[in-house]
Amino acid sequence: MVTTPTPNPNLHVTATVRGYFTPRECERIVALGKSQLAHDATIMTPEAAGPTIDRSKRSNSVTWFKQGDAATQALQAKLGRLVQDVNKDVYHFDLAGFGEALQFTRYESIGDTYTWHQDLGIGNTSTRKLSVIVQLSDPATYRGCDLQIYKEGEPAAVERNQGTVLIFPAWTLHRVTPLEEGVRYSLVAWISGEPFR
Numbered sequence: 001m002v003t004t005p006t007p008n009p010n011l012h013v014t015a016t017v018r019g020y021f022t023p024r025e026c027e028r029i030v031a032l033g034k035s036q037l038a039h040d041a042t043i044m045t046p047e048a049a050g051p052t053i054d055r056s057k058r059s060n061s062v063t064w065f066k067q068g069d070a071a072t073q074a075l076q077a078k079l080g081r082l083v084q085d086v087n088k089d090v091y092h093f094d095l096a097g098f099g100e101a102l103q104f105t106r107y108e109s110i111g112d113t114y115t116w117h118q119d120l121g122i123g124n125t126s127t128r129k130l131s132v133i134v135q136l137s138d139p140a141t142y143r144g145c146d147l148q149i150y151k152e153g154e155p156a157a158v159e160r161n162q163g164t165v166l167i168f169p170a171w172t173l174h175r176v177t178p179l180e181e182g183v184r185y186s187l188v189a190w191i192s193g194e195p196f197r
């Protein structure tokens, strides 16, 4: 049987929402993140049974915001509204919601980095459909640590402004270049769903 599905024209798009969070809101999120324990960030590889630490690929630390906390719920509500709107206009995915805890990402040591990767992978990362990143730091306070998206063979830098939200399909290749000066924080959320449709 041959059918011709309707094309989905925006799968390459990174949705950029400038100033969705105010600098004050960003500072509050940073303070909340910094008040909690940091863990070495891990990666998933098909070779390893579970999450592994590989500093050549990912050198930074993360804090998972506690599920159910009032502050977490408020953050998820605000992000969720935006994601629903963007998904309706841009991606048209079947989404179930936040599949895992919000990740507060910390680049605090010179050289902290995350090399090219996709967020959609194996194990519990396999249900991720959209990646959502909030730029929490004032770009004047750090050098390097550029979030870049792979576009037609080239790294394309994305908006660095504090409070900007970036949304892209979770298979999109992206990286964070090494931190050269200062510190950078980001908030990362993944919106998950049943196998792709």
Ligand SMILES: O=C(O)CCC(=O)C(=O)O
Pocket (backbone or CB within 6 Å): 103, 105, 114, 119, 133, 147, 174, 176, 185, 186, 188
């Ligand atoms: O810190 C960022 O902007 C991106 C982090 C990231 O790509 C990830 O944690 O998967």
Ligand SMILES: [Fe+2]
Pocket (backbone or CB within 6 Å): 117, 118, 119, 131, 174
């Ligand atoms: Fe990522």
